[in-house]
Amino acid sequence: MTISILALISKHIKELLEFFKSTSFSKAVLIGVAVTIPIVLGILTQQFEIGLALCFGAFWCSPSDVSGRLKHKQIGILFSAVLVVVISFIGGYLNISNFLLFPILGILTFCIAFISIYGFRASLISFSGLLALVLSFAHTSENLEVYQYALCIGIGGIWYLTLSTLWYHINPKAQTEEALNETFLLTADFLDTRRQLIGEQPNRADLQNQLMTLQSDLTEHHETLREILILSRKSSGKSNYQSRRLLVFIQLIEMLETAVANPVNYDKMDLLFEKHPEFKTDFQNLIFEFSHQLRAIANTINKSKRFPSNNVLSQAIKTLENDILKFKDENYIEDYEHYLMLQNLLDYQIKQFEKLKKIKWLLGNPKLSSDDFIKNDKLRRFIDEQDYNPKLILRNFSFRSTIFKHSLRLAVVVMLGYGIGIFFDFQNPYWIILTIIVIMRPSYGLTKTRSKDRIIGTLIGAVLASGLVFLINNPYMYGAFGVLSLVIAFSMVQKNYKASATFITLSVIFIYAILQPDILKVIQFRVIDTIIGAALSYTAMRWLWPAWSFMEIGDHIKDSLKANTAFFKSISTYYQKKGNIPTSLKVNRKEAFLQTSNLSSAFQRMAQEPESKQNNIDDIYELVVINHSFLSSLASLSTYIQNHVTTEASEDFVIISDKINTNLDTVCSQLKVINFENQKTKTSTSKPDAFKFPVNSLTSDAISQTDSEHTHKEAHLIWEQLYWLYTLSEKMLKLTSRYTVD
Incomplete structure (x- = not known):
């Protein structure tokens, strides 16, 4: 009991120290x-x-x-x-x-x-x-x-x-270190969630939702790090520090792709692990150690001597290799496909191990050669430049633009809030409109959450302030507490808005306590103004030109699908032509991850909205999951062909790739005329696709034509993923074809 209490205290002290070292706190100071x-x-x-x-x-x-x-x-x-x-x-x-x-x-x-x-x-x-x-x-x-x-x-x-x-x-290193540290921790969480998906799970859907959320958070951090590391490097030259951090960042991106690139055929995986539970345990232990080591590196990022040893991972991989060899000896003929699946799974984990070792090496401050530096012209392609064209104003000046509706809604509510303050002769009517502009956001879910947190935080702050102003009667103390409360409020605004609102209230009341003797009246009006402002914000978001997510979710699905299509075409082209890995493939990979992350965020916003506004949410959710699964399969293909010498692409590969591309293009065309707002589904009248995917015969042919185990592994992975991509494209085609178009 005593040990657990001490551990809890130690954990909170550590979190407090990390908070004091954060850029949020330093900016607040x-x-x-x-x-x-x-x-x-x-x-x-x-x-x-x-x-x-x-x-x-x-x-x-x-x-x-x-x-x-x-x-x-x-x-x-x-x-x-x-x-x-x-x-x-x-x-x-x-x-x-x-x-x-x-x-x-x-x-x-x-x-x-x-x-x-x-x-x-x-x-x-x-x-x-x-x-x-x-x-x-x-x-x-x-x-x-x-x-x-x-x-x-x-x-x-x-x-x-x-x-x-x-x-x-x-x-100068503070924001880089913090962003990189958070990326390490999020990557560790992502790997750990992936670990839990291994083997049959009763809550697999919940875990997959967690993965989508984590992937969105990771993508946001990746964008921030790209700007910090790539653009700063461009302006300051080839700094060893920036170059090492950039190379570490690249390894973390590739670790995410490799983690996403797990086999997507859970039915086969569940069946294998049910018969051979030792593999489930071995893989879970290995992936857990990866996540554990990433967290340890994040906590000691500038102290490479304290990094965990590679021995634990080496031993875990060796154990897996021995178990797989034993499985091969015992089940070689009747279960060769499962053996190939296990080998491919192990190959991915070995690649993760190589990336982790490279991260440790880079963080050990090695001297980099000229070959280690990446040219700026290649890096520049990974940065999305903001469009500042004045024509953007005209393009957004319509009710189809979320920002236009938000600006108009905000203007009306600000006028209404100020009018209420004047009409009822409130002490500080501007507090109402200040609450409105702080709370109101373009999305319904965030506005609703902020309204609730703002009211709760203000009430807590008012109660605390009422007690403190009776205990303290010193204007200098009021000033000191006011500044301290302000610093704490700003440092917590992104992490805990409720706590931030509490300290904002304390700060305002302490400052007014210096200027006005009747502080209780100030507290009373502060609470009333906040409640009115929050109520107006929520009401306006609900009924005044609302921007429900179902109105734009179709565009996000289309953008994600287009990015996945471009990524697939890059993979297919590279697999057929071989040679050096083109930068365009990596750029398309980055865009696919970004757009899929945007789609997840849009769906999460939709899930926070009233049920009456969640039009066709089951079909939309299925399309979101399919897009994520599609990206997982693409990541699996991309990782494999970039890290292995592959055989010549067959005619069947080209034919099937073309068929998948045709399906994707058709889905994109259908999404252009579907807005999910008022359209209803119908029973599909389309004829069954005459195309039959020959997955089993293709794999069997490849295995029968050579004794090379390397070629067998390639055939198994390529055709498994190609079959999965084809199946997913067919599912999307079937889903989108069910919607009537007026």
């Missing part, structure tokens, strides 16, 4: 410094208005400071500074009649929110502009002219940019 210093200097120099304006400018520009290339961070913060200056200048003249104020407020909100069409970083710049717009209602400068106040806001933004750049140069 940076924000705390950026907003506190101008206020303190303003008070000391009796220029409080200037200090407050500098504080606002720094605070409003901080959201655009996210992980990525330094140049992109700087440009994002600079654009935020320009935007908040313009908004503050306009806001300075908004002291007009409500008759004119409401339409201007709505138009400005829409225009600022609409900036989000230019991607994730643009959405953060947009958020900075919205903060500046809302808080222009909270403070009106008494001693500064409007242009002076706006200029000070801009200087505050430059002040934050300077601090952020300085911190980056002080600790």
Whole structure:
């Protein structure tokens, strides 16, 4: 009992230390410094208005400071500074009649929110502009002219940019190390979930859903690391540190592909492991050790001497090899196919072992030769450039655009929220619209979750603050607690929004406790305003131009299928032509993983929406699973042909590949006219496909024509995967052909 308690305490202490070392915490401290210093200097120099304006400018520009290339961070913060200056200048003249104020407020909100069409970083710049717009209602400068106040806001933004750049140069490796560490841990979780899928499982569907979620998270981390490692390397040259981390990252990507590339025929695998449970145990132990070692490397990433030994993995692989040889001797004739399946399974695990050993070697800071470096022109193809064409505005200016509907919805709700605050003469009506812009997101599920967490967090914060303000009656203590609460709130906003809302509330109340004696009234209005803002946000997402996922899920399925098709064509071409592995194959692989991840995220959003809006969800789920299975099979083919010398592609391979491509192209064409919104399914009247896949005869022919076990393994894997791809393409074709088209 005592040991378990000590272990629990040790675990929490370790997590706390990791939190303090995280970039989220360091950024929160940076924000705390950026907003506190101008206020303190303003008070000391009796220029409080200037200090407050500098504080606002720094605070409003901080959201655009996210992980990525330094140049992109700087440009994002600079654009935020320009935007908040313009908004503050306009806001300075908004002291007009409500008759004119409401339409201007709505138009400005829409225009600022609409900036989000230019991607994730643009959405953060947009958020900075919205903060500046809302808080222009909270403070009106008494001693500064409007242009002076706006200029000070801009200087505050430059002040934050300077601090952020300085911190980056002080600790340039922080974001790389953290992103890489999280990628190690997610890869370990992915492998461990794969381990649980081995053998017959009553909850296989749940495990597969977990895999899809983990794969989506991994893909997001891969995109962040690509920007950090590839673009930073391009601008700073061939740094040994960046090159080693880039090579480690490449190994982690290939480990994910190899993990995905497990045999997809669970029926055959279950049957084998039921008869021979020792293989299930052996493979599970081996994969568990892989995940364990990845976690250990993540925890000691800069201490290579503390990495786990390779001996455990070597012994586990040796045990498997001996068991498989024993199986071959005992069941060679009657169960040769299962023997080949076991050998191919083992080959994949040996490849994983080689990748893990290379990761350990790279993290041991070896001296790299010129051959180890990857040319920038090849790497550049793995980065998706954001489209900043002005025509994007016109293309999104319609109700078919999710961002357009979100911007319009946000504008209406902001006007409504401010109107309620004015009509009922609330103490701080801008708190309502501040709650709205913080909570409301384009997706229903996230808005609903944030609304709930915001209300709970505010109530908890209000209760804690009510007790603390009675116990403490010192303005300096209020100030210290206010800044500390702000730092904690910002550091937790991505990890635990409920806790973040709690500390935001504490921070606001402590700051107001310095300015106003009747703090209980402030707490009361803070709670009421938050509840109104959250209720308006949720109501609007539910009934005002809702953007339900079923309206766009078809596009995500089509994009995923197109990416998988391009990946399959690259594999097929390379298998037929051989030679060096083309960069296009790796680029298409990356795009297939990315689009399949996007599809999983879209489906998860759909699953969070009301049941009445989950149109045709069973068929959509089946299409999502099929796309994932298709990618798994492609990964299996890709991994095998890139790591083995293969025989010449047969005419049957070409014929079957063409048939699969024809099916995929047909499915893509059908998806163009299916939106899953109002269309109903029908009984398929199409004739059965006359094409019959000769999987057994092809494998048997390949085995009978040669005594080479290597060729037998190739034939078994290639034809098994090709048959699975053909089956999946037929399933998709059958599913999509059931929908009527008006």
